[in-house]
Amino acid sequence: xxxxxxxxxxxxxxxxxxxxxxxxxxxxxxxxxxxxxxxxxxxxxxxxxxxxxxxxxxxxxxxxxxxxxxxxxxxxxxxxxxxxxxxxxxxxxxxxxxxxxxxxxxxxxxxxxxxxxxxxxxxxxxxxxxxxxxxxxxxxxxxxxxxxxxxxxxxxxxxxxxxxxxxxxxxxxxxxx
Amino acid sequence: xxxxxxxxxxxxxxxxxxxxxxxxxxxxxxxxxxxxxxxxxxxxxxxxxxxxxxxxxxxxxxxxxxxxxxxxxxxxxxxxxxxxxxxxxxxxxxxxxxxxxxxxxxxxxxxxxxxxxxxxxxxxxxxxxxxxxxxxxxxxxxxxxxxxxxxxxxxxxxxxxxxxxxxxxx
Numbered sequence: 001x002x003x004x005x006x007x008x009x010x011x012x013x014x015x016x017x018x019x020x021x022x023x024x025x026x027x028x029x030x031x032x033x034x035x036x037x038x039x040x041x042x043x044x045x046x047x048x049x050x051x052x053x054x055x056x057x058x059x060x061x062x063x064x065x066x067x068x069x070x071x072x073x074x075x076x077x078x079x080x081x082x083x084x085x086x087x088x089x090x091x092x093x094x095x096x097x098x099x100x101x102x103x104x105x106x107x108x109x110x111x112x113x114x115x116x117x118x119x120x121x122x123x124x125x126x127x128x129x130x131x132x133x134x135x136x137x138x139x140x141x142x143x144x145x146x147x148x149x150x151x152x153x154x155x156x157x158x159x160x161x162x163x164x165x166x167x168x169x170x171x172x173x174x175x176x177x
Numbered sequence: 178x179x180x181x182x183x184x185x186x187x188x189x190x191x192x193x194x195x196x197x198x199x200x201x202x203x204x205x206x207x208x209x210x211x212x213x214x215x216x217x218x219x220x221x222x223x224x225x226x227x228x229x230x231x232x233x234x235x236x237x238x239x240x241x242x243x244x245x246x247x248x249x250x251x252x253x254x255x256x257x258x259x260x261x262x263x264x265x266x267x268x269x270x271x272x273x274x275x276x277x278x279x280x281x282x283x284x285x286x287x288x289x290x291x292x293x294x295x296x297x298x299x300x301x302x303x304x305x306x307x308x309x310x311x312x313x314x315x316x317x318x319x320x321x322x323x324x325x326x327x328x329x330x331x332x333x334x335x336x337x338x339x340x341x342x343x344x345x346x347x
Contacts, residue, residue, distance in 0.1 A: 029221060032265040099234065125238045132263040134221035134235055 031132055031140075031151040038065070038142050039130040043120035046097050046105055053094070053120050055146065062172045063092040064165075065140040066116070066156075067128065069100040070108040072136040078155035079112050085161055086115035091141075091169045095119035098128050098136055141168055144177040200244055207247045214243050214253065217270050218260060227270060 033039070040055045066082060068075045086093055095116035097105045102121060109119070122128055131140070141150040150168055152160060202208040215229035220236040228236040228243075239260070246256045260268045272278045 026224060029265060029267045032262060125234070129238055129242060130263065132265070134264065 027135070028153045029134070031148070033132060033140075033148045034151060036148060038140070038146050038148050039127075041120070041127045041130070043122060043127055046095070046102060046109075046119040046121050049102070049121070053118050058092065058094070058142070059146055060144050060177045061092050062144055062169055063094055063142050064169075065094050065096060065131075065142065067096045067098050067131070067133050067136050067138045068119075069098045069136050070104040071100065072098075074155040075137045076112075078137050078157075079115070081156050081158055081161060082115035083113045084158075085156075085165070090166065090173075092117050096127060096131075096133075097121050098133065099123060099125045141165070141172070143172045144175060200240070202244075202247070210253055211243060211247055214247075214256060215240055218243070219268050219270055221264060221268065 038055060042052050042054045045051050045053055064085075068078075082093065085091070093116050095118070097119050099122065102123075105119070105121075109116075120127070125133075131138075135153060137155055139152040139156055140148055143149050149172060150164070152164070156165065200211060202211060212229070216227045218228045218239060220226045220228045220231035220233055220239070222233040222235050223231050226233075226236070228239045230236075242259075243256055246259065251259075257269065266272045266275075266278070272281060274282050
């Protein structure tokens with residue numbers, strides 16, 4: 001009896017593991033930044049290159065940090081979702097214009113709409129490196145103390161906004177600064 | 178050139194290929210540290226390549242970072258720490274031994290042991306019955322069974338001898 005059952009059991013165990021493997025997303029690497037202070041930056045603003053945005057400027061606010069670029073295909077998919085989120089004015093949205101040509105980036109915002117309160121430039125990818133960015137788009141959520149509370153890899157979709165971002169933002173807005 | 182030599186050179190060519198962009202350091206120790214570090218850090222875009230092998234832009238940025246840190250006199254550990262602080266253990270091709278990576282490190286040993294146990298049972302099962310009975314009979318039934326098989330063995334041996342003595346008549 002065991003002689004026939006054993007291969008069957010082995011097969012089932014393997015099938016279960018393979019089925020789990022199908023559902024895994026190897027592209028989504030958990031960020032070691034979670035629940036740590038957001039990496040500091042002082043970077044020129046895309047729309048006003050002479051001014052700099054510093055992380056300290058954002059203290060006391062809940063903010064979203066969205067990594068984007070005009071060369072990034074999935075950012076185009078994500079863009080209307082961010083525009084809609086910006087309209088709700090639930091959260092400050094900071095853009096990191098990652099390894100992009102400033103002219104192309106400005107053109108992108110002019111034609112597709114600008115959901116960002118401020119976009120900063122990271123032409124050589126150093127800020128991205130500090131944030132552990134490995135694919136664009138990526139979106140981080142910071143609380144009022146400037147601690148990274150959530151990271152989303154890949155384009156933000158309307159479902160993500162409804163089910164994850166908005167509830168989290170509401171929760172963080174209610175926290176004491 | 179003889180075709181044989183040409184063939185040999187072609188076969189060896191993958192070993193001759195240089196890193197994607199090789200960088201020069203004034204100090205040979207730094208050069209060596211650079212080469213080992215870049216071949217131990219994973220490119221996170223093309224996940225099965227090291228940053229030394231990868232053409233991805235991110236890999237180039239990470240190589241530049243490693244180079245700059247080495248030139249600033251940072252140690253190997255500091256650079257590895259810098260990378261894991263940002264990208265997590267996943268960036269390392271040799272993950273540290275932790276509770277989370279325990280299965281990764283011990284998995285092969287566990288499977289080897291399982292395999293050895295399986296081999297042991299298969300071998301034991303395949304042994305002829307007569308030999309199995311040679312253990313010390315403990316149950317009353319075992320004793321009889323052993324006696325029967327020993328008798329059977331003796332009978333067989335006697336038959337074989339008889340046949341040998343008679344020779345092949347067919």
